[in-house]
Amino acid sequence: MSASAQPRWRGRMLAVLGILLCAFSLRSAVASLSPVVDLIGEDFAVPPAVLGVIGTLPPACFAVFGILTPMLERRLGIERLTVIALSAITVGLVGRGFAVDSIGLLLGTAVIFAGVGMANILLPPLVKKYFADRIGVMMTVYTTTMAFSTFVPPLVAVPVADALGWRFSMAMWAAFAFAGVVPWLVMLLRPAPGGGSAPAPRSGASDAAGVRVGHGPEGAPDEPVFAATGPIATAPTNRRLFARLARIPLVWALALTFGTSSTMAYVSFAWLPSILIDTAGVDAATAGFLLSLWAFIGLPAGLLVPVLVVRFQATRPLFIVGTVGALTGLLGLLLFPVPELLWLWMTLFGLVGVSFPLALVLISIRSRTPENAVLLSSFVQSAGYVLAAVFPVLIGILHDATGGWTVPIIAVAAVLVLTFPAGMIAGRRVTVEDEWERRHGRW
Template sequence: MTGSLSSSKGPLWRGRALAVLGILLCAFSLRSAVASLSPVVDLIGEDFEVSAAVLGVIGTLPPACFAVFGILTPDLERRLGIERLTVIALTAITAGLIGRSLATDSIGLLAGTAVVFAGVGMANILLPPLVKKYFADRIGLMMTVYTATMAFSTFVPPLVAVPLADAAGWRFSLGIWAAFAFAGLIPWLVMLFRPGAPAGAAATAGVDDATFDADDGTDDAVLAATGPIATAPTNRRLVARLARIPLVWALAFTFGTSSTMAYVSFAWLPSIMIDTAGVDAATAGFMLSLWAFIGLPAGLVVPVLVVRFQATRPLFVIGSVGALVGLLGLLLFPRPELLWLWMTLFGLVGVSFPLALVLISIRTRTPDSAVLLSSFVQSAGYVLAAIFPVLVGILHDVTGGWTIPILAVIAVLVLTFPAGIAAGRRVTIEDEWERRHGTW
């Protein structure tokens, strides 16, 4: 038996236009804030020294901040509310981007970047629960639009950062992205200060119980808001419970591997291609953009395929196997004329990111549970993502080549494969707990 909705889906925009705009502008700011700095580092270095140590810290700041603020966000959300905390996160991103563009030394650059990623770390956790709260009847569609927006904002900044810097200076190139974060503030501020209940209440109420098969382990059409919920225990008790649920760890490893592939690629993929294939920096940068671009169609199709067609496991296999073949091709046949093929195949790992995000939304019954699950999964995943770019650099320095670092990245993909298959089980974390321990 497959799940179904007994009530028709509400129009996406009716009563929720501000939520749509707020989610999309926030999603755009998450990746543009990360991807807009590295292309203009050399130009910044013409004004003041940016040491290798500072660059190394900046490279590890995103996943490190994401992990730390992923832990803090659920308590902050419980005290302040999800909309207020979203405003705080976007304010931090806006202020950090402006501060970074005004930096006069490497310390100012580092401080502005830290503020940016503190805000991004909070917003990372909040977006899946926001989708669940306001669009419980349209999770597949909104996750599609949201993850596609993130993919779009990943490959656009590297393409335009240098032309913008050449035309108006590196400060403008860095600061322009603050406009999107500031624009994202406006819908949430309007919703906070207007009278009446949040628009998401009606959307969530329109979703009936979902049922699902126990035999095939694929996703249901919707797993949002399933059944009556017992009185929720405190956040601290819930976090302790999450750590005892195998499904949660499967989701965390799946998300962590996706993030690891992204940050290893942003940090080292151009250098790997330059050293192994003998291409120039411009070609390596273009190939990195090609790798990132593959995430755009993935963001468009993955949420719909998961929510509507229950395709979690096939998608995970396609992404993992494609990435393995791409990395092996880069390792064994690093020819310039084949790089486009290896980057396209390796880019299929971009399937894992929207897959992990939509699973966070549909593997819980309520928005509150989604906040906690999002926090746990992303914090644990970003710890792995913070470690591996540094580890790849160390392995390269020790061995003097890229064979061992690439094999280490391949090992992560292989070791995560069982977790990805387990994450395809069509149950919620509340179901898992109740099956093992009783009432949630």
């Protein structure tokens, strides 16, 4: 390796490590609490109202900080804001482990999800900035890591809590967020040429506005990746760009697709064990295992989906598989809730995990520049998390009103059906800039 190439690869490897550790921290912070709630209750009371607020905090914080993140990123830069986000996650996780009452638990959780809300927005643009020539591979690493960090905490949280206490079980995940700060600090202190970002990919590059600049792994063509267009000084403000995004149907299709995926996740984290216990008569340990099985399906999805989208443009087939599989699993749970078949229904319902990496990779490839990817990521995730914040509460209300789980399960299935057209629109191989220019002229 030449001397000139060494800094470039050092920067890229640090970016890989930073993205991986950041991705791991996003879901582990969510999935590590619910398994040990009963153990926390032995030390101090955790009222149902507080649990309800905690269940709604993740998507609510994600929606709020999704709106704030582009403004902060514009002032601070994407790497500095990533350091701040990971630091907030670290502080919140440690603080939650030292909570002495339900209010402390709630405040620690709020700090965690403020950081997670920012990091959620920043990760797709970070991938686009440092790996525009390897989006498929890096989105695979990113989404697979998130899937891994979703099903591992429910499996280990209780055994660790039994051995070392619930405080250690919850706080130990802060180590990953703290470690994730280090690569970004190193890159800020020792920036690579060009401000620390990866150089533009050489293969297929062009300086013409809107011309493809990258290829997928092994040289296979990927979906459109575009160079920045126009001088930075004349770029529209964030407010104007947000207003433009709100007028593009593709953006709303992406938001609904992402929102449906997030709704399935947070409804499942909040209610799936209770549904399984009440409808199938399984014990709490079995219900926790089945929740982990449901989450585990996201692991192969995270491995396969980004590559299948970027290299083979399989967006619509993947969306169909995820939606139809999830509907089949819910129908099976509704009609045949017998213990012997629960593994099958959870596996089929788990196919909805395809939608999450699918939505994330679409955010990266449906914009031309990293700057627009930040705005698109913010808009899509903020709007999507509003839907995800409403439904865990709505499912609880429907359960209380009907005294059973039939209506709540039907409501979850209805979300999948109603947002199906949005998935088909999101599968169109165009960028949001293309859509704007087709309707309104130059971006």
